Amino acid sequence: MGRRVALVGLGYSKVGRRTGLSPRELTIQCVKAALDDSGLTPADIDGYSTVGGEPLSDAQMLGMQPLSWFSQAMVAPAFSYAAIQSIVAVASGQCETALTTRIIQQQPTGNALLESAGASRSAGVPGDQQFLAPFGGGSPTQWAGMLTRRRMWEYGETEEQYGSHVVAQRSHASLNDDAIFRDPLTIDDYLAARYVAEPVRILDCDYPVDAGSAVIFTTEERARDLKQKAVFVESAALSSISGLDFEHLPDMVRTAPHHCSELLWSRTDLGPGDVDCAQLYDGFSFITFQWLEALGLCAEGEAGAFIAEGNTRLGGSMPVNTDGGACNVGRRHGANFCIEAARQIRGQCGERQVPGAEVSVWTNAVGPFAAAFLLTA
Amino acid sequence: MPRPAPDDLTAFFWEGCNAGKLLIQRCLSCGTYIHQPRPVCSTCLSTDLAPAQVSGDGTVYSFTVAHQAFHPWFSDKLPYVLATIELVEQPNLRLVSNVVDCAPDEVEVDMPVSVVFREIEPGFVAPQFVRASP
Numbered sequence: 001m002g003r004r005v006a007l008v009g010l011g012y013s014k015v016g017r018r019t020g021l022s023p024r025e026l027t028i029q030c031v032k033a034a035l036d037d038s039g040l041t042p043a044d045i046d047g048y049s050t051v052g053g054e055p056l057s058d059a060q061m062l063g064m065q066p067l068s069w070f071s072q073a074m075v076a077p078a079f080s081y082a083a084i085q086s087i088v089a090v091a092s093g094q095c096e097t098a099l100t101t102r103i104i105q106q107q108p109t110g111n112a113l114l115e116s117a118g119a120s121r122s123a124g125v126p127g128d129q130q131f132l133a134p135f136g137g138g139s140p141t142q143w144a145g146m147l148t149r150r151r152m153w154e155y156g157e158t159e160e161q162y163g164s165h166v167v168a169q170r171s172h173a174s175l176n177d178d179a180i181f182r183d184p185l186t187i188d189d190y191l192a193a194r195y196v197a198e199p200v201r202i203l204d205c206d207y208p209v210d211a212g213s214a215v216i217f218t219t220e221e222r223a224r225d226l227k228q229k230a231v232f233v234e235s236a237a238l239s240s241i242s243g244l245d246f247e248h249l250p251d252m253v254r255t256a257p258h259h260c261s262e263l264l265w266s267r268t269d270l271g272p273g274d275v276d277c278a279q280l281y282d283g284f285s286f287i288t289f290q291w292l293e294a295l296g297l298c299a300e301g302e303a304g305a306f307i308a309e310g311n312t313r314l315g316g317s318m319p320v321n322t323d324g325g326a327c328n329v330g331r332r333h334g335a336n337f338c339i340e341a342a343r344q345i346r347g348q349c350g351e352r353q354v355p356g357a358e359v360s361v362w363t364n365a366v367g368p369f370a371a372a373f374l375l376t377a
Numbered sequence: 378m379p380r381p382a383p384d385d386l387t388a389f390f391w392e393g394c395n396a397g398k399l400l401i402q403r404c405l406s407c408g409t410y411i412h413q414p415r416p417v418c419s420t421c422l423s424t425d426l427a428p429a430q431v432s433g434d435g436t437v438y439s440f441t442v443a444h445q446a447f448h449p450w451f452s453d454k455l456p457y458v459l460a461t462i463e464l465v466e467q468p469n470l471r472l473v474s475n476v477v478d479c480a481p482d483e484v485e486v487d488m489p490v491s492v493v494f495r496e497i498e499p500g501f502v503a504p505q506f507v508r509a510s511p
Contacts (some may be wrong), residue, residue, distance in 0.1 A: 031504070110445060110447070113447055114446060114447065114452070117379070117384075117447060124379075124381055124383075125379050126381075126382040128413045130381035130383065131390075131413050131472070132379075132450070133379035134380060134501070134503055135380060135459060135475050135503070136443055136448070136457055136459055137473055138447060138448070139445075139447040141445070142459055144441075145440075145441025145442070145459075146439040146440060146461060147461075149439050149441060150439040153487075195444040197444065198456075198481075199441075200441070248413070248461075252439055
């Protein structure tokens with residue numbers, strides 16, 4: 001991959017529902033937080049990768065030009081796409097210190113989506129969507145329902161196992177001051193929660209928020225001079241396995257995470273047995289199940305049992321989403337998995353700390369596209 | 378009702394529905410069926426493509442039961458079954474539709490189904506799927 005890359009700064013904006021903050025304001029807040037965390041100044045930044053920001057005007061606004069690298073995408077897989085741009089740019093020598101952001105604004109509520117869908121009823125639905133919308137399709141919760149159903153059918157998973165996952169994540173969130181949902185849940189609470197697209201329940205879905213998240217990557221040499229314990233990118237992988245329609249995935253159970261994980265492990269001498277904790281995308285609950293299997297952290301088809309036996313709780317054999325995951329901290333669209341993985345290796349997780357954590361994997365997305373990263377001390 | 382806005386590439390599908398036929402784009406060079414329609418065959422890169430009638434037989438590859446509507450037209454149709462149907466003509470040839478004429482909790486993965494054409498709204502005929510007769 002080239003030069004060894006280190007993660008040296010991280011930070012969030014104010015995060016919440018209807019914050020009233022513009023994308024620029026979210027950008028300013030998270031970038032300042034990451035600069036403070038690293039001890040770097042705008043003059044030190046010479047690369048800028050973003051999903052949701054505007055790299056050239058943001059760099060001007062923040063006094064960061066000239067830049068030797070910039071990248072902007074609204075493309076999946078979200079924060080990780082900006083992260084891998086930054087990592088590859090530093091590793092290759094295109095730039096020295098790359099700022100990476102994911103700026104996201106709360107997506108409309110169900111009711112608002114309904115209103116806007118109704119308002120455009122006079123226009124027909126073009127393109128591929130014409131084969132989905134007339135049947136009542138088009139919401140991600142629905143492909144999540146289909147993908148969850150297929151793996152439950154193939155593997156004999158139960159709704160109680162999904163409940164165990166949701167309960168475990170919430171128990172971690174209760175230890176995280178930054179989490180939005182912190183009250184403990186029981187499996188009965190889970191089973192009483194309403195279905196959105198059965199078998200996906202409202203508690204299986206990440207929580208839309210306004211959020212700015214920033215991470216700074218630089219060279220190993222530069223990292224040694226900075227105030228935080230350096231965290232290294234041991235391996236990184238990006239994958240696309242099919243077109244963008246989740247409903248047309250050739251295999252709804254083994255998707256981009258499987259291809260992505262093969263790539264991830266092929267680029268390091270470390271293996272699944274070396275991982276101390278895992279921050280695995282949970283846009284919908286089934287995604288975490290799939291990543292556990294794809295990464296080889298548990299056997300294929302065994303994620304449900306693995307979770308139900310308590311392995312993914314703090315104190316278990318493979319703590320997962322020690323910040324509570326996006327279902328509890330809000331849909332920061334991948335950034336929280338990176339930031340929590342880094343904080344674990346730095347030893348900054350307080351009550352959520354996995355003792356002696358030196359290796360953490362973090363992942364983003366599922367289905368047609370995915371990314372995965374291994375961070376080490 | 379979110380109705381299709383067909384173009385030159387996709388119009389054949391809805392015209393087929395009006396005639397009670399399930400038509401799927403097929404590559405004339407290698408025989409691969411392609412859905413959703415594309416201007417090129419991803420298997421052999423041929424642009425020699427034409428609609429072909431299929432049997433309408435398939436199985437439920439997966440499905441979800443919608444309990445929340447994301448378009449007002451569906452608000453009074455809840456709960457409904459949104460399914461990905463695998464057609465028998467080719468592995469991985471999939472179509473999204475609804476499974477109808479049965480209760481949602483009667484639908485199962487791998488259930489054999491066959492196509493029916495229903496006028497969902499005046500002037501709009503779409504494929505739907507029902508449990509196949511044994």
